[in-house]
Amino acid sequence: MRDLNRLELAGESVRAALESLAVAAPSWLRQAVPVAEWELRYATRVDSWRLPASKTKRDRLAEVYGQDAHRLLHALHAPDAPVWLREIEAVQLLRRIFLQTYLRDDRRPGTGGGQEAGGRG
Template sequence: MPLIEPEWAKRYGRKVQIGKVPGGKAAVRECAEEFGRDGQKLLAAAWAADAPSRLRMLRQVEILRQVWIHQYHCDREGYLRWREGTALPPTALRFDSPYDTDAHYCVKRDVEWSGYRVHFTGSCDQDLPHLVVYVATTIAPVQDGQPTDKIHDDLATRRLAPAEHIVDTAYLSPAHIERDQRVHGITLLGSILAGNSRQAKAGSGFDKSAFIIDWDNEQATCPRGATSASWTKLHISGHTDFQARFADSDCRPCLDRARCTSSAIRSRSVAVLPRLLQRDPDA
């Protein structure tokens, strides 16, 4: 039985744009799963016992194998199914084109693209030429703030570390401020991202800034004078934070509960940075 079927010439003889298949979503899925079965047939032949082992070492075959892992799965009955939506692997793990396996899909606010993310560092000294001194390229899903430390490490290696570095909010965090000042003597300048709690966004109620933090005694004091009942160490995104939680016996009868928390059951908790990171870097 021939491996290549006559219908394949019609099916793949021209560029396929699966999103333009007539018949709606069901027709698109049917078409995608037909493609999947064809690809599965090729992969099965490449991994057959009598197939030359060098066939499986070809880059094209390996890319096909990875694409099929990303895009398809077998259901309980053993039928090949097309992955959609949340069934797909994270964008950082799946490439978006067999022609460029480093290109990944990404969405930033209202912009969608497939490819990379590029970070430029330039000089802005007065009375001197403004030059691009460093370019960092990452896969698209890497968030803007993630390369901050590496950018400064590389600049320092090239003896280009600035005394001050003005950055966008996304590149700035208390951890970056502390680390880059300590390791490279770089002062990061920019606007810290505003609090994203309900209270901070609304500009009313008790956001984090309304609480007094006592690191020595590992306690937080709320605006009504109650002290936290627990202090828990957390590890978030590679950094150590703390969570101060208040007792139910203090929160439930509190007259300001609605201004403090929207939960009808749980008591208020506050995320706290380590003392060194919480301190104002300009102080």
């Protein structure tokens, strides 16, 4: 149950941040992330559909949510991103949830390091 709640929280935090950014800075959002692809994933609230029953599929979905959150947060901290976007409440919440939920493993081939960032994993 805890893993399902964490999965819903991860997906819903990305969705809420995207929704807030779509209202606050729609043109920035369109150029920063693949909106068409993400619209399919985040068009409806995560708790409005049934999560995968298989642990493998849930793990993959959690990985996708984490990758999307990382990409969005990276775009928000790019030099050309308006600083005020980072102050949006849903964006700040996404950052906190991402840090608490995901552990980045820079030791994988091609990532160039051995540092860990984030939370529990």
